[in-house]
Amino acid sequence: MSRFAVLAAFLSLLIPGIALSQSAKDQRRMEEMDRACEKARGDRIRQVQSQKIAACLKEPPEPRAAPKTREECERYWGDYGWVQGSKKSGGTRPHLFTDLPVCRRAAEARRKFEGR
Numbered sequence: 001m002s003r004f005a006v007l008a009a010f011l012s013l014l015i016p017g018i019a020l021s022q023s024a025k026d027q028r029r030m031e032e033m034d035r036a037c038e039k040a041r042g043d044r045i046r047q048v049q050s051q052k053i054a055a056c057l058k059e060p061p062e063p064r065a066a067p068k069t070r071e072e073c074e075r076y077w078g079d080y081g082w083v084q085g086s087k088k089s090g091g092t093r094p095h096l097f098t099d100l101p102v103c104r105r106a107a108e109a110r111r112k113f114e115g116r
Helices: 003-058 070-077 101-114
Strands: none
């Protein structure tokens, strides 16, 4: 075998290893960005949930109804912002706060990685 053939064989074995290690590194970076997004979203969602629960407790009850308890308000607003539910019109409600800067950066990084 010529030196060129040996060098070509060596490089063909080396390059996929570099690509795989780079892909794993990119994947870890995207997972870290996703975790940062979920933490930021969680903080914001919990703030809004607390506000909604406080408002629920202050609402005057309907005529002849007992005031709502904290447990009832927490149960009602507990999944607010996290889940994607259906609207009465048949459409869906998007998750809240996916438009935070940290979430936009994470989504863009994932699109770039998957679009290779």
